[in-house]
Amino acid sequence: MEQALEKWQGKIYELTIGATKDEGGTRSKKVKFGGINTLPFLHFEGIVPNPPLIAVEVWDTEPTEWPDVLKNEYKDVLNNPMQWAKKCEDFGADLICLRLASTDPDTINASAADASKTIKDVLSASSLPLMIIGCGNNEKNSSIIMDVAQTAKGENCLIGMAVKENYKTFTAAAQAGGHSLIAETPIDINLEKQLNILISDLGFGSDRIVIHPTTGGIGYGFEYCYTIIERTRLAALASDKMMSQPIVTFVGQETWKIKECKADETEKPEWGSIKDRGFLWEKATASAYLQAGSDILVMNHPKAVKDIKIHIQELMKK
Amino acid sequence: MALSGLDIYKHLPKTNCKKCGCATCLAFAMALAAKKTSLDKCPDITEAAKQILDSASLPPMATITIGSGTKKIDVGGETVMFRHDKTFYHPTAIAVSISDNETNIQDKIEKIKKLNFDRVGMMVGVDLIALKNDSNNVNKFASVSKELSDKTELPLILLSDNPQAIDEALKNISNKRPLIYSANSKNYEQMSDIAKKHTVPLCICGKDVEELSDLSQKITARGVKDIVLDSGAREVSKCIQDFTKIRRLALKKNFRALGFPTIGFAESVEDASAYITKYANILVTSMDKPEELLPLVTLRLNIYTDPQKPIMMEPKLYSIGTPNENSPFMVTTNFSLTFFTVSPEVENSKIPVWLLVCDAEGMSVLTAWAADKFNAEIIDSWMKKTDIASKVKHKKIIIPGYVSVMSGKLEELTGWEVLVGPKEAAGIPKYLKTVWK
Numbered sequence: 001m002e003q004a005l006e007k008w009q010g011k012i013y014e015l016t017i018g019a020t021k022d023e024g025g026t027r028s029k030k031v032k033f034g035g036i037n038t039l040p041f042l043h044f045e046g047i048v049p050n051p052p053l054i055a056v057e058v059w060d061t062e063p064t065e066w067p068d069v070l071k072n073e074y075k076d077v078l079n080n081p082m083q084w085a086k087k088c089e090d091f092g093a094d095l096i097c098l099r100l101a102s103t104d105p106d107t108i109n110a111s112a113a114d115a116s117k118t119i120k121d122v123l124s125a126s127s128l129p130l131m132i133i134g135c136g137n138n139e140k141n142s143s144i145i146m147d148v149a150q151t152a153k154g155e156n157c158l159i160g161m162a163v164k165e166n167y168k169t170f171t172a173a174a175q176a177g178g179h180s181l182i183a184e185t186p187i188d189i190n191l192e193k194q195l196n197i198l199i200s201d202l203g204f205g206s207d208r209i210v211i212h213p214t215t216g217g218i219g220y221g222f223e224y225c226y227t228i229i230e231r232t233r234l235a236a237l238a239s240d241k242m243m244s245q246p247i248v249t250f251v252g253q254e255t256w257k258i259k260e261c262k263a264d265e266t267e268k269p270e271w272g273s274i275k276d277r278g279f280l281w282e283k284a285t286a287s288a289y290l291q292a293g294s295d296i297l298v299m300n301h302p303k304a305v306k307d308i309k310i311h312i313q314e315l316m317k318k
Numbered sequence: 319m320a321l322s323g324l325d326i327y328k329h330l331p332k333t334n335c336k337k338c339g340c341a342t343c344l345a346f347a348m349a350l351a352a353k354k355t356s357l358d359k360c361p362d363i364t365e366a367a368k369q370i371l372d373s374a375s376l377p378p379m380a381t382i383t384i385g386s387g388t389k390k391i392d393v394g395g396e397t398v399m400f401r402h403d404k405t406f407y408h409p410t411a412i413a414v415s416i417s418d419n420e421t422n423i424q425d426k427i428e429k430i431k432k433l434n435f436d437r438v439g440m441m442v443g444v445d446l447i448a449l450k451n452d453s454n455n456v457n458k459f460a461s462v463s464k465e466l467s468d469k470t471e472l473p474l475i476l477l478s479d480n481p482q483a484i485d486e487a488l489k490n491i492s493n494k495r496p497l498i499y500s501a502n503s504k505n506y507e508q509m510s511d512i513a514k515k516h517t518v519p520l521c522i523c524g525k526d527v528e529e530l531s532d533l534s535q536k537i538t539a540r541g542v543k544d545i546v547l548d549s550g551a552r553e554v555s556k557c558i559q560d561f562t563k564i565r566r567l568a569l570k571k572n573f574r575a576l577g578f579p580t581i582g583f584a585e586s587v588e589d590a591s592a593y594i595t596k597y598a599n600i601l602v603t604s605m606d607k608p609e610e611l612l613p614l615v616t617l618r619l620n621i622y623t624d625p626q627k628p629i630m631m632e633p634k635l636y637s638i639g640t641p642n643e644n645s646p647f648m649v650t651t652n653f654s655l656t657f658f659t660v661s662p663e664v665e666n667s668k669i670p671v672w673l674l675v676c677d678a679e680g681m682s683v684l685t686a687w688a689a690d691k692f693n694a695e696i697i698d699s700w701m702k703k704t705d706i707a708s709k710v711k712h713k714k715i716i717i718p719g720y721v722s723v724m725s726g727k728l729e730e731l732t733g734w735e736v737l738v739g740p741k742e743a744a745g746i747p748k749y750l751k752t753v754w755k
């Protein structure tokens with residue numbers, strides 16, 4: 001029978017996050033992702049060397065905007081990033097995504113020193129590799145990133161978000177601290193490539209960048225992000241080295257802020273159980289982004305994490 | 319896949335007899351390729367050549383209609399692998415399955431009817447009911463399918479590999495044009511005859527893609543035209559790969575035997591989501607809770623929207639919640655992702671808001687401002703167009719933090735007080751709660 005094979009020329013960069021003792025870090029393991037030379041999970045056509053990873057969010061302050069169904073899952077640890085990180089490790093996170101939300105000048109305005117302390121705490125509490133992201137304020141993020149990168153030096157973290165306005169500072173910080181970098185652009189394939197080029201031009205390895213093309217929740221702009229990811233992946237497979245970086249999507253963040261995951265049964269009886277709606281929505285979003293080509297999913301609900309982990313294992317079977 | 323004039327010419331009689339109205343066979347071939355004439359104009363063409371040329375003019379994936387009446391549904395007819403290439407036409411039809419052992423069919427039907435949701439003014443939901451012959455009983459299967467057909471307008475899929483059960487059920491409901499599932503290597507001759515006799519679409523289940531295409535050829539040769547494909551895979555990894563192979567062979571190789579819509583079976587939201595994206599045309603599931611179906615139909619809506627449509631919202635004054643004359647008044651651009659980022663955050667604040675979405679040619683706030691498509695004059699003109707002054711008592715505008723520089727100009731033009739909101743949408747709830755009192 002005729003074969004349906006495509007002859008792809010390109011391949012996604014393979015990245016490692018985390019450093020063990022031998023490598024100057026303190027992590028118990030490293031995680032590898034990327035490296036695929038075909039579209040997601042098409043084992044018949046190419047090599048899918050690494051399963052996509054799940055990073056679970058740990059906040060340095062209680063996420064007040066989260067709906068109760070999600071908060072309840074973390075109710076004992078919401079004010080304790082150390083215990084929170086440990087909990088994520090216990091239920092199966094591949095890596096921790098530490099969100100320095102309290103540094104936001106609009107809320108607590110925590111200092112670089114506060115952030116450094118949290119990072120040290122989390123590094124001591126959990127032995128998982130670490131992703132570190134700032135708050136929603138780019139200026140503040142730039143002002144603390146040097147300290148953040150320095151504090152975690154040698155641990156080979158994934159830090160973000162480098163955006164057009166602050167990429168120089170972020171790149172310098174990642175370079176100095178020996179970390180990899182998330183480059184974020186607003187769903188635009190050209191800007192995405194441009195930022196990767198700008199960062200590489202500073203002497204930073206293009207194989208140490210992870211793309212965040214913007215994440216849209218299902219029903220809230222998902223289709224644009226899905227398509228940007230597909231197009232990025234196709235460009236990479238056609239050998240565009242400045243689009244060949246692995247991709248991260250913030251699935252949880254985009255799930256838990258929408259009405260469908262917040263409105264309870266009294267308000268929306270036709271939408272069914274509020275208890276299950278959110279984590280099911282998170283799973284649907286995660287699954288669809290996996291099919292687009294996301295290499296790291298950043299997630300929230302423990303049950304969604306567990307189910308998607310199994311789902312990924314199933315998808316990795318040839 | 320369209321044939322060129324020369325490809326067509328090879329199959330013509332080459333006598334240049336002019337009976338078709340063209341001066342030569344080659345001229346006729348060229349006219350055919352340009353779709354300016356039809357093949358039946360040539361009386362001398364051989365049957366073999368006719369078949370080849372006919373099938374080459376067919377779309378690479380057939381469109382199949384299931385059901386009759388107002389709720390009938392078209393599946394398949396897709397022409398591309400990626401939605402950015404063109405658009406996906408017929409959203410994955412979702413079927414909820416019922417067992418013929420089910421004791422309370424009426425309840426089940428009521429439950430399924432509720433799996434229908436209002437999404438920005440459009441009703442989206444479950445499209446089909448799939449009846450499983452768990453009882454293995456021919457008469458029971460027939461009577462339950464009759465009951466379903468009487469009590470719901472949703473088209474049916476009849477799931478049984480027993481030709482007798484299918485035939486018996488169809489005696490009552492063939493006019494409703496259900497999809498019958500399935501023909502396999504053992505029963506395909508009988509199933510083909512049944513599908514032909516009742517003129518209903520037939521689903522083929524192979525043990526892999528190869529056997530599937532083989533069966534498809536045999537069944538087509540028996541005169542069945544409306545076909546749906548199942549490679550037999552049930553593991554998610556295998557399914558994704560088989561769906562991809564089938565779609566590629568149909569679309570890119572114009573492989574006729576696989577040029578039909580596919581069907582997939584999923585028992586979890588994650589598997590179902592994977593199949594909606596890659597490439598099930600029909601999805602059967604026993605999941606029947608609203609919280610399970612809502613994300614699936616919403617995802618489907620997203621995947622099947624027209625990607626060519628500019629990423630824009632209709633520029634107008636949106637009410638979020640039920641705003642009154644004291645409610646905050648905010649402005650933003652008509653880039654849909656901006657809207658979809660801003661509106662949930664406004665909802666989160668639990669404060670009703672008037673949100674003016676200005677026409678900024680679909681650009682985000684910063685881009686539009688840089689391109690001079692979102693400035694004081696434009697906001698002023700949209701405030702007049704939407705007559706916001708008649709809707710609120712206060713004279714305050716909240717503008718996005720990124721465009722604070724336009725404050726002075728906007729105050730000058732409108733005479734309203736300009737408040738500078740947060741730069742990021744995430745800051746909106748806190749901003750509204752603290753600033754708007």
Ligand code: SF4
Nearest residue numbers: 334335336338343360
């Ligand atoms: S009628 Fe047929 S054989 Fe005659 S010229 Fe036309 S194409 Fe050729």
